Amino acid sequence: MISFLIFVISGYFGSILCADIYLTTNGTYKYIVLENLEPFSYICGEMNFQIRGKKNAFIALLSGNDDSEPLYEIAFGIKDLCSTIRKEKGELNTTGPLSGFEVFFYTEGIENVFKNFTIRWNNGTIYAKTPFTSMTLNDDSPLPVKKIAVTTAGDVSADWHFNTEVSIPDGCNIPVQQTTTTVGDSTQETQVCKCPCSRVPNSKWLYLKNLNLTLDEIRVILTDELENLRKNLTIDKTNTSAYLRTKISAPDNRPSAKSIGAVGVLFLVTIAVLIFGSDIINLFKSAQQLYKR
Numbered sequence: 001m002i003s004f005l006i007f008v009i010s011g012y013f014g015s016i017l018c019a020d021i022y023l024t025t026n027g028t029y030k031y032i033v034l035e036n037l038e039p040f041s042y043i044c045g046e047m048n049f050q051i052r053g054k055k056n057a058f059i060a061l062l063s064g065n066d067d068s069e070p071l072y073e074i075a076f077g078i079k080d081l082c083s084t085i086r087k088e089k090g091e092l093n094t095t096g097p098l099s100g101f102e103v104f105f106y107t108e109g110i111e112n113v114f115k116n117f118t119i120r121w122n123n124g125t126i127y128a129k130t131p132f133t134s135m136t137l138n139d140d141s142p143l144p145v146k147k148i149a150v151t152t153a154g155d156v157s158a159d160w161h162f163n164t165e166v167s168i169p170d171g172c173n174i175p176v177q178q179t180t181t182t183v184g185d186s187t188q189e190t191q192v193c194k195c196p197c198s199r200v201p202n203s204k205w206l207y208l209k210n211l212n213l214t215l216d217e218i219r220v221i222l223t224d225e226l227e228n229l230r231k232n233l234t235i236d237k238t239n240t241s242a243y244l245r246t247k248i249s250a251p252d253n254r255p256s257a258k259s260i261g262a263v264g265v266l267f268l269v270t271i272a273v274l275i276f277g278s279d280i281i282n283l284f285k286s287a288q289q290l291y292k293r
Contacts, residue, residue, distance in 0.1 A: 019036075025150055027157055031060050034149065043123055044172035045172075046120040046167050050160070051076065052113055052115070052158060053110060055078065055110060058153065061121060066149075083128070087139060092153055117129065125138050
């Protein structure tokens with residue numbers, strides 16, 4: 001039970017930290033910056049995502065806060081003809097490289113169902129994988145990747161699904177940050193290596209797994225949290241909507257339902273009239289006979 005609740009706690013906090021991103025772009029070719037999808041490193045990163053759209057889907061790896069600064073643009077299914085990686089905005093251009101920094105793959109669209117895509121960058125090498133092919137652009141003067149943005153063009157909409165984690169690809173060398181701490185007359189340098197979401201615990205309680213604690217000791221540490229979880233996970237079945245609906249007669253305003261109800265009422269009234277009407281006739285005849293006497 002304790003292990004299960006610890007798992008629930010870690011999953012709860014993990015879901016807060018790494019919630020998925022869903023959005024729709026409407027074909028105006030105006031980039032939407034994904035603020036919750038910030039790269040851990042400007043040098044390298046990898047993200048897996050899904051697109052549901054017919055064509056003209058664009059992703060920008062921004063070197064600044066918006067698309068007014070230098071960027072890498074990855075386009076999928078331009079006019080249902082080709083996909084490309086380029087070092088500038090090109091919208092629906094399919095005539096070839098704009099500035100020498102571009103690769104094209106022709107005869108390619110993006111089906112109107114959710115399909116998986118991958119984009120990876122590593123010190124100037126931009127790699128994109130589509131359901132149909134893969135493409136790579138090598139840049140000798142690499143741009144830092146600080147933001148991710150998406151859009152569509154040509155009045156074509158698309159649905160996007162991202163996980164908020166941008167992972168670190170294999171072979172990526174991230175510089176180690178040096179911090180200096182002065183204690184008294186001595187100076188001490190500490191190496192600090194920040195890690196992405198996939199490489200650090202998502203919950204404040206996961207440190208317990210590295211401690212040699214008994215279940216009783218863990219239970220004491222988690223007493224308040226476990227009690228809150230019990231309260232939040234315990235449901236009174238008499239307060240559920242399913243139970244309450246069994247006690248409520250819901251109205252049905254459909255013409256067919258009203259017609260069936262009216263026929264039913266008419267049938268019951270007719271039976272009642274026949275039964276009580278015959279008795280009334282007999283009663284009336286008996287009263288006449290008594291009156292004649």
